[in-house]
Amino acid sequence: MPRHKGDHDARRRDVSAAVWRVLSTQGFGGLTMRAVAAEMGATTGLVTHYFGSKQELVEHALALLDERRQSRPRPEAPDGMAGLRAALADILPLTPEGAAGNRIWVGSWDAALGVPELAAGHGVRYAGARERIRHHVQVAQRQGEIPESDPDDLAASIQSFALGLIVQVLFDADAFPPERQLRLLDAFLASLEAG
Amino acid sequence: MPRHKGDHDARRRDVSAAVWRVLSTQGFGGLTMRAVAAEMGATTGLVTHYFGSKQELVEHALALLDERRQSRPRPEAPDGMAGLRAALADILPLTPEGAAGNRIWVGSWDAALGVPELAAGHGVRYAGARERIRHHVQVAQRQGEIPESDPDDLAASIQSFALGLIVQVLFDADAFPPERQLRLLDAFLASLEAG
């Protein structure tokens, strides 16, 4: 008979948080059962108690990456240009937490590209993101904020810009403080409006 | 007494090529001495004979990445907009070889971000790339091809676009055939000209 359901889930979240911390400092190459255990001052017995295997643990971490992106506090998400700007600003590593998430995300690429099935999963994810961008683009075009041109290509370009900016920020945070990130984003969006 | 200097160096290149192949398929997470040896149908004894340690082997592989970028056949590299387009097109994964190089490059990010010293090295590299882009931008501005605005920001935006496009191509090659990559690049550069 389980003591309390909440306790178990709460502890599981603790382990999950430790995984998150290890990933954000050591990357996937440094993610080991013992590292996670040490991160919470415990032994591997605890980790395997809540996550049966390492793969399960990694999958949970990757699922969290998605989850956190989707369930962000999205105060007002209008369509069109304003919504696009909000969505992109939400992705950028403007805060330490955002940087950690992006660092983990970028770090997952090496392992993902090595496993076709994982790579395909990422590919689908990015296609979905482009789809959402495309929606904003089309609304913006309908409202006359952006001149008419292939919305798929525009969406791909916009996501290219955001992804590449994230990578550069991770490798040179000093050169890309939050205000510059937003300035670059706004300038890019303005160039879209000018066509 | 060495048999022939050429033989030794040639064999070393063979090992290096095997490392390249392993990296482009398994990533850094799958790069092991035994994997390299198996890739050339040999044993780890051969690998350690030509590269004393794994670190030496990895460093050689990363040095190759830089080398290949710099010593590309650069037929005509004018300054300004044309040179910028050539430089960016040269980086994109338009061919299988280009895709392999970029896949290895992207794959190195996880390990690099985990070691501050390596991360700083990448940061410097990207700053250098931005510097080169900035040069083209300033020439283009002087020639009136691009309206005046902060060249540093422009360079950062341009590199963002290129980097992000590379990542998207790696994860969904079918959606980004070479002609679309170039079309997106040209459209992006055109939007710069329009300001």
Add this chain to the structure above:
DNA sequence: CCATTCGCATAACGGGTGTTTTGTGAACGT
């Protein structure tokens, strides 16, 4: 020819990995 050196296979070593097993004290139901 023969001693030497090279090229590499073979195999061992210590250490780190994911996983499994075992043990144990505390909390719970009855």
Add this chain to the structure above:
DNA sequence: ACGTTCACAAAACACCCGTTATGCGAATGG
């Protein structure tokens, strides 16, 4: 009060890693 179940530590397991030693056939040079 007691047997059961839980949460976790402790330790053992087999495996894979990078590295190092050993051995040996073939080529080389005197």
